[in-house]
Amino acid sequence: MGPEYGPLEEEEAREMYFEPKVARAGDLLIFNACAPHRSGPNRSGHSRRVVYFTYNRRDEGDHRQAYFADKRASLAAQGGAAANR
Numbered sequence: 376m377g378p379e380y381g382p383l384e385e386e387e388a389r390e391m392y393f394e395p396k397v398a399r400a401g402d403l404l405i406f407n408a409c410a411p412h413r414s415g416p417n418r419s420g421h422s423r424r425v426v427y428f429t430y431n432r433r434d435e436g437d438h439r440q441a442y443f444a445d446k447r448a449s450l451a452a453q454g455g456a457a458a459n460r
Contacts, residue, residue, distance in 0.1 A: 382453060383411055 383391075391411055398404055400419075406412060408427065417423055429442060 381449075383413065387411075388413065 388411075393411075393413060396404060405428075414423075427446065431438060
């Protein structure tokens with residue numbers, strides 16, 4: 376992944392408006408991962424779950440293994456705890 380998919384810099388985030396989306400325990404929020412987004416600290420004592428829905432046309436080939444290898448490397452480079460799952 377290129378740097379354009381990395382975390383927002385504070386300066387970038389200050390220039391954006393983030394509309395709060397209130398969710399309760401057990402709710403599911405679905406959004407494009409390329410959309411600028413953020414969340415407050417997790418104070419629950421439980422990990423947040425993340426599911427990456429991805430797809431491509433069958434005639435474009437099977438890119439699953441390469442996609443997840445790239446995702447793990449990107450998360451590890453950002454210090455993500457879920458990188459090894």
